[in-house]
Every structure is written in C-alpha cells, then in structure tokens.
Amino acid sequence: MIGRLSGTLLEKQAPYLLLDVAGVGYELQAPMTTFYQLPETNQTATLYTHLAVSETAHQLFGFAKRSDRDLFRTLIKVNGVGPKMAVAILSGMDADDIARCVHEDNVAALVKVPGVGKKTAERLVIELRDKIAPSSAPHDLLNPSAEPAASGAEEEAESALIALGYKPAEASRMVNAALKTNPAATAQELIRQALRKIAG
Template identity: 45%
Template sequence: MIGRLSGLLLEKNPPQLLVDCGGVGYEIDVPMSTFYNLPATGEKIVLLTHMAVREDAHLLYGFGTAEERTVFRQLIKISGVGARTALSILSGMSVPDLAQAITLQEAGRLTRVPGIGKKTAERLLLELKGKLGADIGAVGGVMQHDAGADILNALTALGYSDKEALMAMKQVPAGAGVSEGIKLALKALSKG
C-alpha cells in the first residue's frame, strides 16, 4: 500500500495530478481543497495517499492533511459512496464543516454538494454520526461540535422543533460551553 508520496509536481489537471517520484510519474486524484493549496508545477510536493485496488485499475488518491484522508476513508466505507463521491464531498465542504453538518444532522448542507441527493445525505448522516467527530477530535475540533450537539439535544428535549433549535444555534458563538450555549439559545428563542 502506498501511504505517502514525495516528489516533483509535474502536472495539475483538476482533479488529477502527475507527481514524479524518483523517475516514476504517479497519477493522483485529489479533492479541490487539496488542489487549491498546491505549489506551482516543478516544485516539491508531499501528499498523504490512499490506494484503491480494483479488478480493472489501481487508483491513487492524494490529500494535503491527515484529517482529509481519514474522512475520505470513512466516506468510502459507506454503502453507495464511492471514491468519486467522497472526493466531491471533500471538494464541496471543509472537514470541520462536514463534521458540524453530521453532528447537527443537517442534510440540507450535504445536498448542496454536487452528486449528493437527499437519500445519500441521510445515509451519510446516519452512518457517520459518532464516527466523524471522534476522528476530528484528535485535531482539536470536536469540543465545539459535541457542545453543539448537547445544546441541540437540550433544546429539542425542552420541546422546540429541530428547525427552531437549529435557528437558535446560529446565535451561539463557536466556543461556547453547553450551559452558556443553552442560555444564549433560549434567549434567542424568546426574542423570536
């Protein structure tokens, strides 16, 4: 398995790259989030990779960060989500945005990604709930998302609809703790 490549960037043709590693040119598909952060052609590049071996092809996917590769691997485990769809999701949303959409169960944010319909979005929400946040937690983004989920659960337990609770959540600052977040959300709901 090829887990990392280091070499010269020869070509950039979205979403594919050609990277020269010791005289061998590797074709690598990357999400647009990685593509936008690439150096100029002819410069040195380091990519974390995922290799997929199929009957008819050996395919290489590259990522600029470990969390992108981790999320890609989580996505392709889901039935009906292939590598192309996973790249499309990572191209359309940042990893923290995806984690927040999963935590808050916002299918609408996922359906904005080209190629993701309502059923696929619902399957993603169901399959990734609890998995994605744990992986992101190692990077430090999970505290806000867990607090957000706890605040959302508290509001729905108090009888507010999901829509009302999500609207109130928009008034809560990102770093707020659970108790402070609930107070701010209730204050926003009382004004509405």
C-alpha cells in the same frame, strides 16, 4: 499499499495531478481542499495517499493532510459512497464543514454535492455522527489567497467543477456567481467560492 509520496509536482489540473517521484510519474486524484494547498508546478509536494482497487481500475488519491485521508477512508465506508463521491464531498466541504453538516443533520447541504441523493445524505449523517467529532470552527472558513488573477481563470474553474461532476451549465452559473463577488479572483478562488455555497 502506497501510503505517502513526495516528489516534484509536474502537472495539476483539478481533480488530477502528476507527481514525479524518483523518475516515476504518479497520477493522482485529489479534492479541492488539497489543491488549495499545493505548491506551484516544478516544486516539491508531499501527499498522503490511498489506493482504491476495483475490477476495472487502480486509482490513487492524494491528500495534503493525513486527517483528510482518514476522513476520505471514513466516507468511502458509508454505503453508497465511492471514491469519486468522497472526493466531491471533500472538494465542496472541508472537515469542519462536513462535521457541522453531520451533527446539525444538515441533509440539504449534502445533497448539493454532485451524485449525493437524499438517501445517501441521510446515511452520511447517521453513519458519521459517531465517527467524527463536532466542528468548533467558525462557519465562514473562506480565506482567499492574495495571488493575482490568472489568465483563463473562469475557464479553468468551470473545467474543474465539471470534472467534479457538475453539469456544464451549472458549473458556468456557479463560476459567474463567484465572479460577481470577486471579479479579480484566481481559478482556485473561484472554485472555492463556488463550492463554499454547498456548505451553506
């Protein structure tokens, strides 16, 4: 199994990215928590990976940290949670947010993730309680970068949210709300602010 890749980041369009490793282009899916930590294109990136094999596809998932990959593997062991849903959960919440929701029985926050219904959220709380440690981090973990606003940031942010499972109208509403908070935000800042509301 492919466990780690290091190479040149050729493309990144959330939730997909393309990594050139010794002339071979690997297409990976990654949660937004990993996208926030990626370098610019044409620079070197190292990702911990998980290969998901099904009857219809082989999908490679990439993570900036080994702990994020471990959490992803823990999530997909929960009944009803597949790789796509796990990526959506990790996009809207980092490890501390997830731990907080689990240990505070915050089902309402989890059902805001696309594809997560009440029963699945309840299973996440029950099955993860003994598998992940409680969070000790402060509630507001938002730390926007100081990069200048990018052209087309709004459209890029909406496209990323739609790719993560949100309906177009909902994605537009989320991005517009984020723009009111920070009109000069980059696409990544807009996505992060929009998804941060999931954790409440």
